[in-house]
Amino acid sequence: MTSLDEAGELEIKMAQLLAQNHKEEDHSATQDQYFAYLARLKWILDEAAFPREMELRVQEAEEKAAKAAAEAQQKTKERIARELLLKGSNVEFVAETTGIDTNHVIKIQQDMYR
Numbered sequence: 001m002t003s004l005d006e007a008g009e010l011e012i013k014m015a016q017l018l019a020q021n022h023k024e025e026d027h028s029a030t031q032d033q034y035f036a037y038l039a040r041l042k043w044i045l046d047e048a049a050f051p052r053e054m055e056l057r058v059q060e061a062e063e064k065a066a067k068a069a070a071e072a073q074q075k076t077k078e079r080i081a082r083e084l085l086l087k088g089s090n091v092e093f094v095a096e097t098t099g100i101d102t103n104h105v106i107k108i109q110q111d112m113y114r
Helices: 003-024 031-086 091-098 102-112
Strands: none
Touching: 003 031, 031 091, 031 102, 091 102
């Protein structure tokens, strides 16, 4: 566990203790004091969750970028396969050269002549 995770967990535990303590105390606080207390409690919880939320957003962005790159690479391979097929290369050569499965190269070839 990273220190950010540990710090976040500590802040969450502190906020939970504050909330529990507030429930056990008499409720003689004014409404303004109570709302100020709730706002502070929310702030503590939000601050504790922020590093993890950013970590998840970065991870999601990296996954989207990796997927987009893989799709672009596949499209490039298919474009090269079509060009090689148009120039008369055989299916096995195209599959070996591009790294595309032979059956997929055959499908590309069939799609070209439809």
